Amino acid sequence: MSDIKKRLGEVWGWLDDRLGLSSWGELARKKDVPLHKHTVWYYLGGMTLFLFLIQVATGILLLFYYRPSAEDAYESIQFLMAEVEFGWLIRSIHAWAANLMIFTAFLHLFSVLLMKAYRAPREITWISGFMLLALAMGFGFTGYLLPWNELAYFATRVGTEIMGAVPLVGSFLGRVLKGGEDVSGATLTRFYAIHVAVLPMITAALLGLHLYLVQKHGMSIPPEVERRGGGRRSMSFAPNFLLRDLVGWLSALAIIAVLAAYFPAELGEKADPFAPAPAGIKPEWYFMFMFQTLKYLPAHILGIEGEALGIMAFMVGGALLMIVPFLDRRSGRNQPSPLFTWIGVAIIVYIIVLTILGYAANPTQ
Amino acid sequence: MMMTMGKLLRCTPALLAGFLLAPKATAQEPESSCVTCHAAFGDERLSGPVESYPNDVHAAQGFDCVACHGGDATVAGMGAMDPAAGYLGVPEGEDVLSVCGRCHSSAQFMRRYDPSLRVDQVAEYRTSVHGQRLLQQGDDRVATCSSCHPAHAIKPPSDPNSSVHPLNVAATCADCHANPEYMSPYPIPTDQHEKYLESIHWEKLSVARDLSAPTCNDCHGNHGAAPPGVSWVGNVCGQCHSVMAERFNQSFHSRIFAMLGNPGCATCHNNHEIKLADIEMLGVDEGSVCGRCHSAESRGGIVATRMRTLIDSLSLARERADSILERAENAGMEVSQAQFDLNGATTALVSARTAVHSFDVEGVREEVESGLEVAAQAWERGQEAMDDLRFRRTGLAISVGIIVLLIIGLVLKIRQLEPAGAGPSRKSAPGGEAR
Amino acid sequence: MMERGGRNEQTRRGFVNWILGTGVGGLLLAVLYPVGRYLVPPAAGESAAASVTLDITPAEVTPNSGHIFKFGSRPAILIRTPSGELRAFSAACTHLGCIVQYREDIGHIWCACHNGHFDLNGRNIQGPPPRPLDSFVVNVRGDEIVVSKTS
Incomplete structure (x- = not known):
């Protein structure tokens, strides 16, 4: 027994000499997490990371059977679902974890926004996180088309058309994205390349930066807590926080497994570019608030196309949100900044209300 | 108006000189005096043929008025219609046959235009009920060639505008046959068209646009039109429904129906109002056709009930297997082989329904049993797939159990690390640097 | 509590470690088994739909x-x-x-x-x-x- 321990110790020492493992351990041990009533929000980032790792793993597995062409895509998924053992499970987990990941990413973003955790020196952490959320939505948009089924096909047509309404560069961008004038087999191949190569590469780089910054600056204590003199207490990251993190991750895994088993991802009908669009085409839920807003806009506002204006507004709004660390001067000076709290709350309410309206709307109207 | 008047004037022989000097309407074709004059008359009866004839199939082949009506179109005015020049006028009754038959009965002549066209129409017509009434009884109310192929507007049957296109045949026949007033001298009903419009054949023809579905002439013949005899109505239906007709002909029903004067197939399926033959027709219950003659207790009634029970059992078994396979498929199970095999049960079911026409329980039983076996196997496969699905759920339960166990372990571990009351906190670094 | 016996504490610690070890092992199995089965090529080889x-x-x-x-x-x-x-x-x-x-x-x-x-x-x-x-x-x-x- 002790012999084995000794051996293991030797191996450890050998590796440590070469890889510097103990300094990593030291980092983890030194790191600690502030304890206060908002500590629970700190788990969301880790949760999103965990879900992203599930996406990477199941995504790689799906690549073993998926064929990115208009002729084969649908059939290959059909084959995966029906003939490949546990194919249904892998695909369903990929679909469910994707939705949960975007959901937790949204929660993470808004919790950070409301806790003003973007204050100096964490501006770049915020910006990289915001970009990661945009990338996640890009993953969702491109991945939705890949099964090449009817619903995805028409949702993508609508989505790319909306993009085409962007003034000046819209039609060009739309054409580059679609690989032609219309959504076709060429679009599928492009989306595939973006989904499995371009986005993962950018995400990996940004995620690395994001994690490095989180490690470098540690967790931010909300100014409100700080002002009240709280935040003195903390728990160590390893093992206390990490073990709690693991509990969360395992719970998420169990939930995803149950969802995948009882509500497996559907496939529907194969896309037929010449078929009339079915009623009630809806985008993925995380695009719904934008989709629904565009529906409410009049055709023309001040002589500009309503849709184009709406998209511009979302782009400007997104950009403003991204640079919020530089706009919120008061928080930067550690002063109360209720204006930005209210803006954050307003955005959350807006998204929730528009999303509900989008799902409640009569599809025939 | 001035133009019309001028043309009219030109038709009088006195103004012959003026006509010769007048410019030709078309440079290429020599103008026919028939067309010139008839077009000028305001009377629809005279101008109508000239107006519609250019779209006639005969005009397209280069035939002019003279080809049928005789006379001389190069002579202007009434002189063109000189009987001495072979002018026939409007052919009526028997004359129509000779006018059309002159060309259409000559194989030598017709092959210059359409070698595949038959040349026995007139000969057939003479054998038809129409022809016999016309030729033997001098009845001029019956249909002749031009009744169905309207003179001056004749189009080939392939033309959708033709009166004899499959979609239009029924309406063409109905022109006379559905007119009670016109048909009053004849002792036959006038509701055939009405009934036909209710039939599965018309539905196939008009809704599905399946032009091979039968209309009037497919059963009655066209040029040799006659009601099929009682004994050979089966041959008419058997042209398409050959397996049923064959089975029926070999059955005792065929002989008994002939003896009783029952019209074969039409006894159960009607003649014009032929509905989709559903399973309700079989048996002795309300709405069945067997029950019309056979009581439930009679031998025939018992046979009918047995056949119905057998077929019902197969369609039930097939549906059961189909539904379990569909459920399994929707749940993501691989059942395509079983679904493929189940096609055999469909074949057996259709064959069993065909076998009914032999009125022999054993024949039906044979088909049904082979189908039942296939359906039972498919159902078993579906059942296995559902069991497998349950196994999946068990697998899920085990996995979730493991995860829950791990979570409990982790919670216990956390408790160990942080004895009750102490909490997870550790003292912050002195000074509590601002973060 | 501590005085009541380091021995008791020892068994509890051992029990928790046992749960954790078994759980991790089981989880690995529960993940690796489907993945392994997934990677084994199915009998049909490739999609037969087309x-x-x-x-x-x-x-x-x-x-x-x-x-x-x-x-x-x-x-x-x-x-x-x-x-x-x-x-x-x-x-x-x-x-x-x-x-x-x-x-x-x-x-x-x-x-x-x-x-x-x-x-x-x-x-x-x-x-x-x-x-x-x-x-x-x-x-x-x-x-x-x-x-x-x-x-």
Whole structure:
């Protein structure tokens, strides 16, 4: 027994000499997490990371059977679902974890926004996180088309058309994205390349930066807590926080497994570019608030196309949100900044209300 | 108006000189005096043929008025219609046959235009009920060639505008046959068209646009039109429904129906109002056709009930297997082989329904049993797939159990690390640097 | 509590570690088992929805004969014409969906249910079938017959 321990110790020492493992351990041990009533929000980032790792793993597995062409895509998924053992499970987990990941990413973003955790020196952490959320939505948009089924096909047509309404560069961008004038087999191949190569590469780089910054600056204590003199207490990251993190991750895994088993991802009908669009085409839920807003806009506002204006507004709004660390001067000076709290709350309410309206709307109207 | 008047004037022989000097309407074709004059008359009866004839199939082949009506179109005015020049006028009754038959009965002549066209129409017509009434009884109310192929507007049957296109045949026949007033001298009903419009054949023809579905002439013949005899109505239906007709002909029903004067197939399926033959027709219950003659207790009634029970059992078994396979498929199970095999049960079911026409329980039983076996196997496969699905759920339960166990372990571990009351906190670094 | 016995504490610690070890092992199994099964190629090899490789060799299909095979979950028929050409059609009769067969004696495709006849191009030539049979593309790759849908 002790012999084995000794051996293991030797191996450890050998590796440590070469890889510097103990300094990593030291980092983890030194790191600690502030304890206060908002500590629970700190788990969301880790949760999103965990879900992203599930996406990477199941995504790689799906690549073993998926064929990115208009002729084969649908059939290959059909084959995966029906003939490949546990194919249904892998695909369903990929679909469910994707939705949960975007959901937790949204929660993470808004919790950070409301806790003003973007204050100096964490501006770049915020910006990289915001970009990661945009990338996640890009993953969702491109991945939705890949099964090449009817619903995805028409949702993508609508989505790319909306993009085409962007003034000046819209039609060009739309054409580059679609690989032609219309959504076709060429679009599928492009989306595939973006989904499995371009986005993962950018995400990996940004995620690395994001994690490095989180490690470098540690967790931010909300100014409100700080002002009240709280935040003195903390728990160590390893093992206390990490073990709690693991509990969360395992719970998420169990939930995803149950969802995948009882509500497996559907496939529907194969896309037929010449078929009339079915009623009630809806985008993925995380695009719904934008989709629904565009529906409410009049055709023309001040002589500009309503849709184009709406998209511009979302782009400007997104950009403003991204640079919020530089706009919120008061928080930067550690002063109360209720204006930005209210803006954050307003955005959350807006998204929730528009999303509900989008799902409640009569599809025939 | 001035133009019309001028043309009219030109038709009088006195103004012959003026006509010769007048410019030709078309440079290429020599103008026919028939067309010139008839077009000028305001009377629809005279101008109508000239107006519609250019779209006639005969005009397209280069035939002019003279080809049928005789006379001389190069002579202007009434002189063109000189009987001495072979002018026939409007052919009526028997004359129509000779006018059309002159060309259409000559194989030598017709092959210059359409070698595949038959040349026995007139000969057939003479054998038809129409022809016999016309030729033997001098009845001029019956249909002749031009009744169905309207003179001056004749189009080939392939033309959708033709009166004899499959979609239009029924309406063409109905022109006379559905007119009670016109048909009053004849002792036959006038509701055939009405009934036909209710039939599965018309539905196939008009809704599905399946032009091979039968209309009037497919059963009655066209040029040799006659009601099929009682004994050979089966041959008419058997042209398409050959397996049923064959089975029926070999059955005792065929002989008994002939003896009783029952019209074969039409006894159960009607003649014009032929509905989709559903399973309700079989048996002795309300709405069945067997029950019309056979009581439930009679031998025939018992046979009918047995056949119905057998077929019902197969369609039930097939549906059961189909539904379990569909459920399994929707749940993501691989059942395509079983679904493929189940096609055999469909074949057996259709064959069993065909076998009914032999009125022999054993024949039906044979088909049904082979189908039942296939359906039972498919159902078993579906059942296995559902069991497998349950196994999946068990697998899920085990996995979730493991995860829950791990979570409990982790919670216990956390408790160990942080004895009750102490909490997870550790003292912050002195000074509590601002973060 | 601490005084009550380090021994008690020891067993509890051991128990928790046992749970954790077993849990981690079980979780690994629960993840690796499906993934392993997923990676094992399924029997069908590849998607049969658009094309299928038959389990007979071209040599086994003699001229003037037919062979029913499975195309996805639908029946299909492979025939070799008397002149030696291979052709494939959907084997579901367009009338009521019975499975058709090749009749050597009359040299074309025939449906027994209602005596429907199809020629060697799948065209309905006699009897009740309203439409021709759907045709497929047949390719011979060495010793394999591959039937695929027309693109």
